[in-house]
Amino acid sequence: MPSLPLFRTSLLRECWAYRGFILASVKRDFVSRYLGTNLGFFWAIAQPLAMILIYTLVLAEIMKPALPGQSSRFAYSIYLCAGIVLWQLFSDLLNRCVGIFVHNASLLKKANLPKLAFPVVAMLSALSNFAIIFALFAAFVAAIGAFPSASIVAMVPVVLLVAALALGLGILLGTLNVFYRDVEQSTAILLQFWFWLTPIVYPGRALPGFAAELLAWNPLWPIVGFAQTIFLEDRIPRWSTLAYPAAVALAFMLLGWLAFRRLSGEIVDEL
Amino acid sequence: MAHLRVRGLGKAYKRYPRKWGRLAEWLGLGRQHHLTWILRDVTFDVSAGEAVGIVGANGAGKSTLLKLITGTVRPTAGAFEAGGRIAALLELGIGFHQEFTGRENVRMSGHILGIPAARIDELMEDIEAFAEIGDYIDQPVRTYSTGMQVRLAFSVATAVRPDILLVDEALSVGDTYFQHKSFDRIRSFREQGTTLLFVSHSPGAVKTLCDRAILLDHGKLLRDDLPDAVLDYYNALVAAQRAEYEVWQSSRAPGRTVTRSGTAEATIESVELLVSGRASRTLCSGDAAVVRVAIAAHASIPALTAGILFRDRLGNDVFGTNTFHLGASPSSVASGEPLTVDFSFPRVALGAGSYSITIALHLGDEHTHANFDWWDRALVFEVMPGSGPVTIGVCSLAVEASWHTQPSATWSAVSRSPQ
Numbered sequence: 001m002p003s004l005p006l007f008r009t010s011l012l013r014e015c016w017a018y019r020g021f022i023l024a025s026v027k028r029d030f031v032s033r034y035l036g037t038n039l040g041f042f043w044a045i046a047q048p049l050a051m052i053l054i055y056t057l058v059l060a061e062i063m064k065p066a067l068p069g070q071s072s073r074f075a076y077s078i079y080l081c082a083g084i085v086l087w088q089l090f091s092d093l094l095n096r097c098v099g100i101f102v103h104n105a106s107l108l109k110k111a112n113l114p115k116l117a118f119p120v121v122a123m124l125s126a127l128s129n130f131a132i133i134f135a136l137f138a139a140f141v142a143a144i145g146a147f148p149s150a151s152i153v154a155m156v157p158v159v160l161l162v163a164a165l166a167l168g169l170g171i172l173l174g175t176l177n178v179f180y181r182d183v184e185q186s187t188a189i190l191l192q193f194w195f196w197l198t199p200i201v202y203p204g205r206a207l208p209g210f211a212a213e214l215l216a217w218n219p220l221w222p223i224v225g226f227a228q229t230i231f232l233e234d235r236i237p238r239w240s241t242l243a244y245p246a247a248v249a250l251a252f253m254l255l256g257w258l259a260f261r262r263l264s265g266e267i268v269d270e271l
Numbered sequence: 272m273a274h275l276r277v278r279g280l281g282k283a284y285k286r287y288p289r290k291w292g293r294l295a296e297w298l299g300l301g302r303q304h305h306l307t308w309i310l311r312d313v314t315f316d317v318s319a320g321e322a323v324g325i326v327g328a329n330g331a332g333k334s335t336l337l338k339l340i341t342g343t344v345r346p347t348a349g350a351f352e353a354g355g356r357i358a359a360l361l362e363l364g365i366g367f368h369q370e371f372t373g374r375e376n377v378r379m380s381g382h383i384l385g386i387p388a389a390r391i392d393e394l395m396e397d398i399e400a401f402a403e404i405g406d407y408i409d410q411p412v413r414t415y416s417t418g419m420q421v422r423l424a425f426s427v428a429t430a431v432r433p434d435i436l437l438v439d440e441a442l443s444v445g446d447t448y449f450q451h452k453s454f455d456r457i458r459s460f461r462e463q464g465t466t467l468l469f470v471s472h473s474p475g476a477v478k479t480l481c482d483r484a485i486l487l488d489h490g491k492l493l494r495d496d497l498p499d500a501v502l503d504y505y506n507a508l509v510a511a512q513r514a515e516y517e518v519w520q521s522s523r524a525p526g527r528t529v530t531r532s533g534t535a536e537a538t539i540e541s542v543e544l545l546v547s548g549r550a551s552r553t554l555c556s557g558d559a560a561v562v563r564v565a566i567a568a569h570a571s572i573p574a575l576t577a578g579i580l581f582r583d584r585l586g587n588d589v590f591g592t593n594t595f596h597l598g599a600s601p602s603s604v605a606s607g608e609p610l611t612v613d614f615s616f617p618r619v620a621l622g623a624g625s626y627s628i629t630i631a632l633h634l635g636d637e638h639t640h641a642n643f644d645w646w647d648r649a650l651v652f653e654v655m656p657g658s659g660p661v662t663i664g665v666c667s668l669a670v671e672a673s674w675h676t677q678p679s680a681t682w683s684a685v686s687r688s689p690q
Binding site for chain 1: 285338343371383
């Protein structure tokens with residue numbers, strides 16, 4: 001095995017050379033999903049909207065005592081949405097990345113495209129979907145007069161952190177998925193557990209002690225909690241709470257990159 | 272200069288006998304795989320502007336070689352150096368999306384091929400014109416016929432002349448008209464200096480298009496020479512393999528995927544195509560050939576007839592006759608008598624292409640009387656272009672052309688347009 005440099009800047013140059021392909025793919029991904037439907041763009045937002053509606057209707061009254069100090073009758077909705085928009089981004093991007101090489105097999109085998117262009121497409125697609133849902137959420141918050149002040153700026157690193165977590169883990173799983181297709185199947189299940197192991201629908205402080213200790217390992221909790229505080233209390237929590245998720249994200253990125261770098265030559269052989 | 276230098280190129284795939292072997296290897300439990308070499312130690316040079324054909328049987332490594340040079344597959348050993356932009360026509364219509372219009376798909380293909388968007392827009396008119404799909408360009412690709420998709424895909428794939436072009440034979444699709452058109456385009460690239468690497472099963476195409484040919488066999492480069500020499504060698508190789516194959520086959524039941532039917536009073540034991548006295552599966556248009564049929568009679572038969580039928584690639588009857596009509600049927604055949612019948616053709620006037628031979632044994636002038644054995648596609652062979660003029664079609668008629676200053680009377684009568 002010849003020793004490889006940890007990173008080659010030429011990889012970035014290759015991706016840049018194919019920026020036309022990347023942008024066209026993002027556009028195609030977006031358009032193709034709603035092509036031929038009558039309501040088109042509406043379907044892009046229908047699914048998260050339905051989810052938010054159901055949880056709000058079912059849980060808003062029960063959850064009210066769990067959010068002390070919140071007088072607004074929309075408090076639970078805001079709490080829920082802040083978590084769900086981030087979760088949507090995370091699961092969307094992770095799902096895309098896990099199938100990324102397997103689903104693009106014919107392109108990878110027959111056309112000489114830089115492999116890294118595919119995760120970039122996934123990230124841009126997921127982020128643009130997120131942007132739409134987030135804009136709707138922001139409009140809702142503004143409409144009820146609860147739009148946070150300058151603290152909203154802190155959402156930028158929060159979003160980047162979620163994307164980094166999903167991308168790192170996604171590339172790692174996506175690479176492994178080429179060799180063991182079981183990975184994609186188990187990811188779907190993993191995501192279901194992960195959703196309920198993150199305080200999104202329920203408040204974290206409602207957890208019993210042992211559960212809270214266990215869930216402290218979940219890197220998404222501090223990030224989601226950060227966003228919930230921004231929107232519900234209009235203040236930026238201590239940045240140090242993000243240190244652990246940032247470290248995990250970095251570790252995933254590194255692991256994903258190492259796996260990809262080690263196996264990228266074999267990916268096409270195996271597809 | 273757009274040369275291509277290939278040095279010791281090899282590709283091996285890892286085979287893991289155990290399902291979790293790869294995982295075990297990742298975890299540092301030592302080597303769990305063995306390598307299966309698909310291509311090994313291939314070295315050759317293609318100088319700028321040269322056209323080289325790559326021939327070989329299925330699984331010889333032809334496509335793998337192209338994929339390595341394209342860059343999609345990473346070599347296990349060796350290296351190659353290319354002196355210019357490489358374009359590969361390995362498969363048409365990669366990345367075509369059925370719901371998008373032809374125009375949108377052309378843009379996407381351009382991106383995949385690495386052609387800048389502005390350049391694709393400039394070329395759009397040419398691409399449309401070459402594909403000849405008219406207003407369909409703005410319709411979703413799902414409404415296209417297969418032929419239209421292929422035309423559009425080929426048109427965009429060859430919109431920009433590459434320095435080095437790799438062509439897989441899978442390209443010979445679409446109708447004959449477009450096949451010719453696409454061949455013309457590849458030929459014109461050649462004339463403008465494109466270096467060509469052309470994979471084909473069809474000896475005819477290699478002969479007409481290439482300056483040189485390379486023969487791959489089981490992943491190794493066997494010959495690198497002029498197309499004629501390499502193709503002859505290849506034919507001999509195929510014939511030798513076939514002979515072995517039939518020896519092997521005769522030890523088993525003769526039940527291949529060909530249709531055989533009949534009452535079996537007499538059976539066809541073997542069918543052989545002989546060119547210059549040697550068993551062959553290829554010949555040149557206009558060559559002499561003998562079809563030798565070995566027959567075993569299992570009963571006494573008063574008037575045994577052997578029939579022969581040539582069919583083209585698509586199964587159309589091209590030529591057929593039998594020993595009854597040729598006045599060559601034996602008066603009677605005794606049981607157990609081994610027989611051979613030779614159909615001798617002083618000049619096989621078939622056009623270039625692939626043909627099959629069907630042999631039948633029956634009574635009298637037609638097989639409807641009593642059909643002993645009917646063997647569909649007993650043998651498939653290839654006709655390559657001969658030394659004569661270039662022709663198309665399944666037959667090669669003897670023809671001469673001459674010009675006259677005065678048009679012939681019938682010609683002028685037919686072509687005069689009514690006023």
